Amino acid sequence: DRNAEFVVEGGDMPFFEDGKPSQYTQNCIEFCNNFEMERQRTLSFVQLLKDLDLFELKTANFTPQNPDGSAGQPQKIADYFGVSEEKLNKLPTEKLVELRDNGALGQIYAHLLSLVGWDRLVAVALGRASQTPQAANA
Structure with missing residues (x-):
């Protein structure tokens, strides 16, 4: 250009x-x-x-914390497709060995592990968002 x-x-x-x-x-x-x-x-x-038909529809939820420390009402953040651990575990042994040998199994487990961090990631993002207006008013 x-x-x-x-x-x-x-x-x-x-x-x-x-x-x-x-x-x-x-x-x-x-x-x-x-x-x-x-x-x-x-x-x-x-x-x-x-x-391998490993995908399933998943929902990302976030449960905020009330001022008194109790769990608030869960909030739906998004729907997405992720690997089903149940489907993965049902694969035949030879398919799991093939996935291990071609490096895909490690990537699949990394994906599954990353799904565990949704709540923490959303909490950090919401915390930053709530601090931004206060910092602008200071």
Whole structure:
């Protein structure tokens, strides 16, 4: 986009040097290539999970704490598709070995572990959001 304000003659980061892509441009190209490779790996991983029918609809809830310390009314945050631990455990042993050997099993367990942190993540986000207006008024 030649009209972009950061594209100027003699800028700090030239796109080309001596008619060849500059180191900056090469780094940008490498980043884009790596991003595309990771995108393709993600698509393949998700397709593997679909093929194994491991996804199920899940709901992310958050239970706030009342001023007296008791649990408040649970609030629905989102619906999403996640790996079903029950379906994973029902896979045949040879399929689990295959997943272990191709590295997918570790990624699946990392996903399952990350699901445990929903409540804490939402609580941190809500805590930050509630502090922002107070800081602006101070």
